[in-house]
Structures are given as structure tokens and as C-alpha cells.
Amino acid sequence: MKVRFWGVRGSIPVPGRxxxxxxxxxxxxxxxxxxxxxxxxxxxxxxxxxxxxxxxxSFGDGKGKxxxxxxHTHWDHVQGLPFFSxxxxxxxxxxxxxxxxxxxxxxxxxxxxxxxxFPVPLSAMHADMHxxxxxxxxxxxxxxxxxxxxRLNHPWIAIAYRIEVDGAAVVYCAxxxxxxxxxxxxxxxxxxxSLDQPLPADVLAELAQMRAGVVALAKNADLLIYDTQFTIxxxxxxxxWGHSHPDDAIAISRxxxxxxxxxxxxxxxxxxxxxxxxxxxxxxxVQQQGDRFELASxxxxxxxxxxxx
Amino acid sequence: MKIRFWGVRGSIPAPGPxxxxxxxxxxxxxxxxxxxxxxxxxxxxxLMHLGNTLLPGPFGKGAGRxxxxxxHTHWDHIQGLGFxxxxxxxxxxxxxxxxxxxxxxxxxxxxxxxxxxFSPLQSLKNLAAGFQVRAAPCGExxxxxxxxxxxxxxxxxxxxALAFRIVEDGRSFVYASDVGQPFADTGPTPETIAFFAxxxxxxxxxxxxxxxxATRRNRGFSSYEDAAIVATAARVRxxxxxxxxxxxxxxxxxxxxxxxxxxxxxxGGTAIELVPAREGEELEI
Numbered sequence: 001m002k003v004r005f006w007g008v009r010g011s012i013p014v015p016g017r018x019x020x021x022x023x024x025x026x027x028x029x030x031x032x033x034x035x036x037x038x039x040x041x042x043x044x045x046x047x048x049x050x051x052x053x054x055x056x057x058s059f060g061d062g063k064g065k066x067x068x069x070x071x072h073t074h075w076d077h078v079q080g081l082p083f084f085s086x087x088x089x090x091x092x093x094x095x096x097x098x099x100x101x102x103x104x105x106x107x108x109x110x111x112x113x114x115x116x117x118f119p120v121p122l123s124a125m126h127a128d129m130h131x132x133x134x135x136x137x138x139x140x141x142x143x144x145x146x147x148x149x150x151r152l153n154h155p156w157i158a159i160a161y162r163i164e165v166d167g168a169a170v171v172y173c174a175x176x177x178x179x180x181x182x183x184x185x186x187x188x189x190x191x192x193x194s195l196d197q198p199l200p201a202d203v204l205a206e207l208a209q210m211r212a213g214v215v216a217l218a219k220n221a222d223l224l225i226y227d228t229q230f231t232i233x234x235x236x237x238x239x240x241w242g243h244s245h246p247d248d249a250i251a252i253s254r255x256x257x258x259x260x261x262x263x264x265x266x267x268x269x270x271x272x273x274x275x276x277x278x279x280x281x282x283x284x285x286v287q288q289q290g291d292r293f294e295l296a297s298x299x300x301x302x303x304x305x306x307x308x309x
Numbered sequence: 310m311k312i313r314f315w316g317v318r319g320s321i322p323a324p325g326p327x328x329x330x331x332x333x334x335x336x337x338x339x340x341x342x343x344x345x346x347x348x349x350x351x352x353x354x355x356l357m358h359l360g361n362t363l364l365p366g367p368f369g370k371g372a373g374r375x376x377x378x379x380x381h382t383h384w385d386h387i388q389g390l391g392f393x394x395x396x397x398x399x400x401x402x403x404x405x406x407x408x409x410x411x412x413x414x415x416x417x418x419x420x421x422x423x424x425x426x427f428s429p430l431q432s433l434k435n436l437a438a439g440f441q442v443r444a445a446p447c448g449e450x451x452x453x454x455x456x457x458x459x460x461x462x463x464x465x466x467x468x469x470a471l472a473f474r475i476v477e478d479g480r481s482f483v484y485a486s487d488v489g490q491p492f493a494d495t496g497p498t499p500e501t502i503a504f505f506a507x508x509x510x511x512x513x514x515x516x517x518x519x520x521x522x523a524t525r526r527n528r529g530f531s532s533y534e535d536a537a538i539v540a541t542a543a544r545v546r547x548x549x550x551x552x553x554x555x556x557x558x559x560x561x562x563x564x565x566x567x568x569x570x571x572x573x574x575x576x577g578g579t580a581i582e583l584v585p586a587r588e589g590e591e592l593e594i
Binding site: 013023025048114155 | 357529
């Protein structure tokens with residue numbers, strides 16, 4: 001399979017000179033099993049360009065089929081969908097998978113297209129759209145690919161996906177905070193809590209269980225894509241934002257025995273030079289600690305070929 | 310007054326090496342009156358960058374006061390709000406004037422953007438700054454930041470948007486983004502020309518080249534040709550091109566600016582100065 005990054009940024013798209021090498025589009029990753037329909041993870045603004053590229057294939061003739069796995073519906077993971085050209089062509093089939101919410105998923109996605117916000121309602125999309133609601137732990141097949149998922153530690157809850165196909169596995173873990181300090185659910189956390197206060201035993205147990213789920217999901221993965229929006233110092237100032245940092249991603253990678261770790265979901269104001277420095281620093285750390293996985297930092301256009309040729 | 314461009318792009322932010330010179334952020338313009346104060350027009354992603362520059366001043370201490378004018382509530386005109394640093398500092402106060410027959414209607418729309426399914430902020434009420442949302446009266450001048458502002462509703466595809474005319478000591482700035490009938494235009498109406506008339510600066514929607522507009526009429530945007538025609542008819546001094554389509558590269562915009570210049574000259578607007586809006590640039594009015 002091939003894995004290609006179309007959007008690597010967190011929170012909000014950031015056009016401009018200082019982000020032009022890594023890219024300013026929000027989260028979107030394409031997984032292309034060999035000889036099969038593309039599987040897309042998240043629908044940030046990177047999806048617009050991916051859609052244009054798909055229109056050069058069978059999607060341009062209304063004969064395309066794709067599945068979009070949504071980690072969660074925060075704007076930076078869905079805002080590209082109204083600009084996904086294949087939706088405007090009759091005959092294309094688009095399957096959207098996301099975690100179950102209070103409202104039916106189609107209603108959640110319709111909101112983004114409501115008339116105060118966008119000129120074209122979701123119901124006017126010409127493609128056949130199908131919504132699939134997931135619960136954590138769901139396992140399902142997309143063609144020859146096996147998909148599994150587990151819960152992440154993020155406000156209003158996100159899920160991680162593992163896609164196994166062509167003798168390889170890619171795991172996408174965004175967005176998540178470390179599995180310590182705060183257990184995220186549905187409440188709004190106004191200010192950063194003290195990180196030195198011990199947590200109640202039941203909260204610690206739930207976090208430990210969630211972390212074990214992520215480690216199991218990432219077990220021996222060929223590629224782990226991980227939310228590293230923060231540096232560890234930034235995390236300590238904003239633990240209540242629900243994002244992680246490279247030290248945590250490295251610890252998870254080590255426990256899961258992954259082959260490659262790719263830093264992802266870069267903070268909006270993180271410049272290309274900052275990203276270079278973070279990557280250089282942690283490549284050194286990984287080398288010093290004798291870890292065997294490769295470390296990379298996601299940029300738009302980065303592509304991996306994994307598994308059977 | 311001084312105006313500054315923070316986001317000049319239409320529909321969706323367009324990051325990439327090919328949009329660096331004009332910028333890829335969505336609509337946001339600031340107006341700085343001579344006597345102080347701040348007016349922000351539209352809250353596209355450019356708003357985040359404006360917000361960060363305000364932090365060394367009163368907005369960083371929770372003592373900032375500002376006025377926000379909203380042309381309409383499509384995503385590319387409101388999506389910067391949750392990333393505007395001054396709203397997280399208690400004490401700052403904003404008055405938002407936008408479309409709608411009641412402030413309640415507009416506040417509900419802004420609240421929808423913060424819905425917990427979509428935003429970790431979960432509600433406008435979680436923003437620390439004070440917000441007073443008001444429905445901008447159309448055709449009736451109101452005062453904000455010591456300046457006189459008049460709003461006017463125009464067609465934007467199947468819906469409408471507001472244009473604003475801002476006057477300071479007889480000098481006027483007109484902001485008219487997202488302008489277009491869903492069908493082939495017969496040219497500007499006398500009412501439109503009157504609203505833009507003799508403006509020192511007319512910022513006008515130039516989303517498309519005429520050839521691209523022809524296949525996308527229903528989207529409700531202007532071409533540079535439309536802007537040149539109305540600017541000439543209204544005898545404005547300067548025309549600012551704005552809200553470029555997300556697919557246009559910097560080279561495309563260069564070429565559109567050259568074509569817009571030719572269009573102005575062809576329609577009798579040789580005296581009109583043409584300014585293609587670029588992120589980070591300022592105009593003195």
C-alpha cells in the first residue's frame with residue numbers, strides 16, 4: 001500500500017511562507033491499497049487537493065469509490081469535505097465512517113453545509129454518500145483492507161484507526177493527549193489543571209486502559225502517525241487542549257514496537273524551521289536510546305510504500 | 310484611516326508555495342481610525358494573525374475594545390473566530406455587527422460554529438471576552454469606533470451579503486466582498502453605483518476571471534471585469550481586488566491584475582488606481 005500526506009496541520013490551516021515546506025493544510029491522509037480504491041483518513045483542507053487529484057482518475061467519470069475514516073468531527077478534520085470535488089459528480093460512492101454521536105452522523109455532517117455557512121446543502125451533493133457509525137473496538141473490512149479502531153484521549157472523544165492490507169499496517173492516532181494528567185470526555189475544561197496532583201484511581205485505570213488500547217492497535221505497525229501538536233513544554237502549559245508531544249509518541253512507539261513513527265498534526269504557528277529542529281532533536285533522542293524505529297515528520301506530499309510490492 | 314489586509318482569499322484557505330505572495334488566508338481586513346480604535350471586517354483565517362499582533366497592546370491586558378463587521382456567515386468569513394487570541398482574555402469587549410433581522414439570529418449562527426461536535430470551545434459562552442452581537446441596519450448609518458458606517462445588502466448567489474461604507478472626515482472606504490447574482494448580470498444597478506459613489510477606496514470581490522465565472526454563475530461571485538465596470542461607473546479613486554478563488558496561483562493573480570487594469574482603461578476608468586490585495590499590506594485613506 002501507499003500512504004500519502006495531503007494535510008499535516010492541526011487546528012486551523014496556515015498558509016504562508018513559514019509553513020510552505022511542511023504545508024499549511026489541515027489533516028488528511030490517503031491510504032491506497034495496491035490496485036484498490038483509496039481509503040482517506042480525515043477530511044481537513046488537504047482533502048481539497050486530494051479530491052482534485054482523484055478527479056483525474058475514475059472519480060472524474062463518476063465511477064470512483066472511496067471510504068473516509070473520520071477521527072472526530074472537529075473542524076480541522078472535516079472542513080475539507082464541502083470542497084471534495086468527487087462529491088459533486090454523480091455516480092461516485094463516498095462512504096464516511098465516524099464515531100457515533102448524539103445525533104445521526106448525516107445530521108452532524110449536514111450542519112457544515114447549512115445555508116448560513118455554505119451555499120450547497122449536503123443533500124445536493126451528486127455522489128452517493130453513505131454514513132457509517134462506529135463504536136470503539138469496531139472491526140470492519142473495506143475491500144481487502146481490515147480496519148480496527150480504539151478510543152483516544154481528546155475533548156468530545158476521537159478514535160484511532162489501524163488499516164491492515166497488502167501485508168502491512170498503518171495506524172493513525174490523532175487527536176490525542178497523553179494518557180496521563182487528564183481524562184477527556186464531554187466537559188469543557190476552562191484552565192490547565194495542576195499536573196502534580198495525583199488523579200483518582202478510577203481515572204488512572206481508565207487512562208491506562210485507553211493507552212493499552214492504543215499500544216495494542218499500533219502493535220508492530222509499519223507506520224504510526226501520531227498527534228505531536230505540542231513540544232513537551234507547550235504540553236505542560238496546555239494539557240487541557242487534548243494534544244500530545246514527541247516524547248509521548250516515542251514512548252508509545254517503543255511499547256508497540258512500530259517500524260516507523262511519523263510526527264503529525266503540527267501546531268499552526270510551528271514554522272518549517274521549528275519542525276526541522278524538533279525532528280533533528282528527536283532523531284538524536286531515538287538514536288541515543290537505541291530505539292529501532294525510523295522517525296519522520298509529516299509534510300504535504302510525503303509518501304510511503306509499505307508491505308508487499 | 311488605515312486599512313490592512315490579513316486574509317484576501319475566497320471560500321477556503323489555500324496554503325502552498327504558489328499562494329505565498331498574495332496569501333492564502335480567508336477574508337479579514339482591519340480598519341484603523343486616525344483617532345484610535347479598531348474595526349475588523351470579516352473573520353476568515355487571517356483573523357488569527359491579526360489577533361496575535363494585538364496582544365502587545367490593550368487586548369493583551371483585557372482592556373481592548375473593538376468592532377467587528379460581518380458581511381455574511383459563510384465559513385470563510387467566520388472560521389477565524391475560535392483562533393482570535395483576544396477572545397480568550399477576559400475584559401476584552403467586541404461588538405459584532407452582521408446580517409440578520411435580529412441579533413439573536415446572528416448569535417445562533419456564530420454559536421453553531423462552536424457546537425461541541427465541531428469545536429473544542431463548545432460554546433460562544435466559553436470565550437472569555439465580551440461579545441455584543443447586533444443586527445446591522447441596512448441603509449441607516451450607525452456609529453462605531455468614532456466612524457460612520459452604512460451597510461447595504463447585495464446578492465451573493467442564492468443568498469445575500471452586506472457591503473459596508475465607512476466614512477472618516479469625508480474619506481470613505483467601501484468593503485464589498487462576495488458580490489454576484491446567480492444569473493448573468495446586466496451590470497450594476499443605480500443603487501449599487503450610488504452606494505459605491507466617489508469612494509476613496511472600493512474593495513470589491515474579484516473572485517474570478519470572466520471565463521471562470523461564466524461556468525460558475527450560481528456561486529454568486531464577481532469577476533475582475535464586474536469590479537472594473539462598477540468602479541468606473543461609481544468614479545472611485547482606488548479599486549482593491551479581493552477574495553481570489555482558492556485555485557488561483559500568485560501568477561494567476563498577477564495576470565488578473567493586469568487584465569483588470571486593461572478593463573478599467575477600456576471602460577473609462579484610467580484615473581482609477583488598482584491595488585490587488587495582498588496579505589500584510591496596508592493602505593492609507
